[in-house]
Amino acid sequence: MSAEKTSQEPPFVWPELSGHFPALQRTVNAHRLVYLDTAATAQKPETVIRAEQAYYRDLNANVHRGIHTLAEEATAAYENCRTRVATLIEAPSPSSVVITRNATAAINLIARGLEHTLKPGDEIVLTEMEHHANLVPWIMLAARNGVVLRHIPITDGGELRLDALKELLSPKTRIVSLVHVSNVLGTINPVAEVAEAAHRAGAIVAVDAAQSVGHMPVSMKELGADLLVFSAHKCYGPMGLGFLAARPDLLDTMEPMEGGGEMINEVFLDRATWAEPPLKFEAGTPNVAAAAAFPAAIDYFENLGLDNVREHERMITQYALEKLAGLPGLVVFGPPDAARRGGLVSFHDPEVHPHDMATLLDQAGVAVRAGHHCAQPLHRRLGVVATTRASFGIYSTREDVDALCEGIRFARRYFS
């Protein structure tokens, strides 16, 4: 039976996609651009660039304010983005999606918005592998109101120590906030398992999905996330656009962070009442052009199928892990199996500092990121100041990985 079924469905053949991405057509230092910095920001397909342009050319009006046709169309485009995102990540409803500037703004909004529900001594559990975006807003909160920050430690292999989580959780735990896919280790965290334990302890769960949305199927429901944040630009959308999706009752509880136009219900000279969520959190003119364009990015990866996108990135990552293992002395961080990783690989070369590595690779047209990747505590834990990171996207190929490895060999010869 199953054999019959597979014979009817030809296996998905991954198409050549680089032609859809204008930036990938350029050369860098007389070489074909090999873009391995998607985890910092993904390149944009032509359709997304056109959609953002079309907004300014044909629409350009402010949202939720005008009665005229352009204003209505702009509002519809903006709200369509919210609806598409809610469906994409299986959020409770479109109105439970707040449009923000980026994922960082969304996490700050959570910390500020829930501040009035937290008292000194309440505990917030984070992990040792967080991006500064999911550390610093909580550090600032702790400095303001005396909440205690605790951290799930990681193993030497770069995975969360779930055994330690049991000891960290207590009735004092109010929020558990963790990254879905680490931007340094690549580790895909067992968020659903963490969420189950956190919920049992009575805590709410926030998930930083900046590295996973658009790169694999991500469902708020399946993850057990009460709150989830991500940025559009890391999944082929425009910059200046991020999202906070949350349980509706949490959005009701949360205080707005910014006051101003559009977030109000009624304003007097000395007092004001807030609009209902999500508008309560969207003071001022938002990035309507970016919101109007993001559905084109969602279309792009959904046409490929997020399961196929995930399989492609897994395959490229597996290939990179195998090729990098062939470079003696190179230390690769994170789980050894690509099935447990997102599409990125960070490594440390004892001979060549990451900065020098990145400069030499750039001379060969290979764009990587070098540094601490906004995760200083994690690098301290790994015992290195900085790493070099190659990150992949839907347009990445085995040839890109080969160019990376050839570049590393060249750098080693250069500094020997």
Place this chain on the structure above:
Amino acid sequence: MSTSMLDQLYREVILDHHRHPRGRHELERIDIEESGLNPSCGDEVTLQFELDGDIIKDVAVIGRGCAVSTASGSMLAELVKGKTIEDARKIAEIFKRIMHGDDPPSEMDLGDLEALTGVRQFPVRVKCALLPWVTLLRAAVDASEKRAKVAGGEGEGSANGDG
């Protein structure tokens, strides 16, 4: 792979300082110590000075960094040893201006430091070259504050503790 641009950045003298950094030893007597951090990459450097009056008797440059910052720190160790703090501060100021685009002053011999001017063609790496020198500038401020404190402390106790 073309290496001409790279050779502008990593001149032989830089690679030599990188492979054999000078002044990379903890001092026994430390009069001034100052650490610098490059927050964008996490690189760090610590400068230690042993002073004889105003003269830098010995200097140590300790830290973890890329070839450019390591070489720059090594050159710093070579250049400022035996000079007064004020002369070292002047070199740092001039080097900083050069790295931000000024022409090197003709009357001044920058020694090996001249080789680092090639880094200007790689703007994101300029801060690597400057890390040890901006740390030195802060150390010079420390030194003058310390001196002011000692001078002030002779007559009036510790009234002006803030310097």
